[in-house]
Amino acid sequence: MSITDNIMRIREEIADIAAGMGRNPSDIRLVAASKTRSSDEIRQATAAGVDAVGENRVQEMLIKNAEGAYNSAPLHFIGSLQSNKVRQIVGVCDLIESVDSPALVELIGKRAEAQNIVQDVLIEVNIGKEPQKAGVLPELLPEIVELASRTEGIRVLGLMAIPPIFDKNERTCNYFDAMYQLFVDIRGKKYDNNHVRFLSMGMSDSYADAIRAGSNMVRIGSAIFGER
Numbered sequence: 001m002s003i004t005d006n007i008m009r010i011r012e013e014i015a016d017i018a019a020g021m022g023r024n025p026s027d028i029r030l031v032a033a034s035k036t037r038s039s040d041e042i043r044q045a046t047a048a049g050v051d052a053v054g055e056n057r058v059q060e061m062l063i064k065n066a067e068g069a070y071n072s073a074p075l076h077f078i079g080s081l082q083s084n085k086v087r088q089i090v091g092v093c094d095l096i097e098s099v100d101s102p103a104l105v106e107l108i109g110k111r112a113e114a115q116n117i118v119q120d121v122l123i124e125v126n127i128g129k130e131p132q133k134a135g136v137l138p139e140l141l142p143e144i145v146e147l148a149s150r151t152e153g154i155r156v157l158g159l160m161a162i163p164p165i166f167d168k169n170e171r172t173c174n175y176f177d178a179m180y181q182l183f184v185d186i187r188g189k190k191y192d193n194n195h196v197r198f199l200s201m202g203m204s205d206s207y208a209d210a211i212r213a214g215s216n217m218v219r220i221g222s223a224i225f226g227e228r
Ligand SMILES: *Cc1c(COP(=O)(O)O)cnc(C)c1O
Pocket: 033, 035, 056, 078, 079, 162, 203, 204, 205, 219, 220, 221, 222, 223
């Protein structure tokens, strides 16, 4: 299967799921998770019409960006972000999906302000409270969203999560449901600077369940590009 075929098949499945829920398929963003993929493979994906490309590593992203890998597709940063790399991605990425600390909020805001731009971000939530995983704990989410709303240069567009994966999908679904509830809660609050509308969850093995739980942004790697 070619990259183009894979994307068409995934789009069809997303459309089916959306139709079954009475949702508009075009409201669900397909992000190609392109870590380790070549610029040429990524160009095939953007030509086939993914909504965005997501990269995990700053260095890798900057190299491929210089090679023109992303065409004009929106570029997302989805990997764990070290504060010393913030300077290199603010203003380069359309959306930083993996903001998970007050320090990062402040730093991104400062860098963006210096460039006279507003950086769009998602707050990553460690919904499974896994010690080894990135993301803010769910109970600290309101605090960080509130901080972002008071910080110039940064705008929160939603939430991102990588829930624990189990053999039994049911347990993963509970985390998707919990994320959707957090999303609804945060969206219901009125913040100055924030425009919460994206819930980024679901990968190759889990996007159908994630969408059924209310995700409107899926990050898909191997189902598009093949196994890594
Ligand atoms: C790699 C990656 C994905 C996609 O994973 P697949 O299982 O290959 O679809 C999604 N999100 C993040 C943050 C990733 O690093």
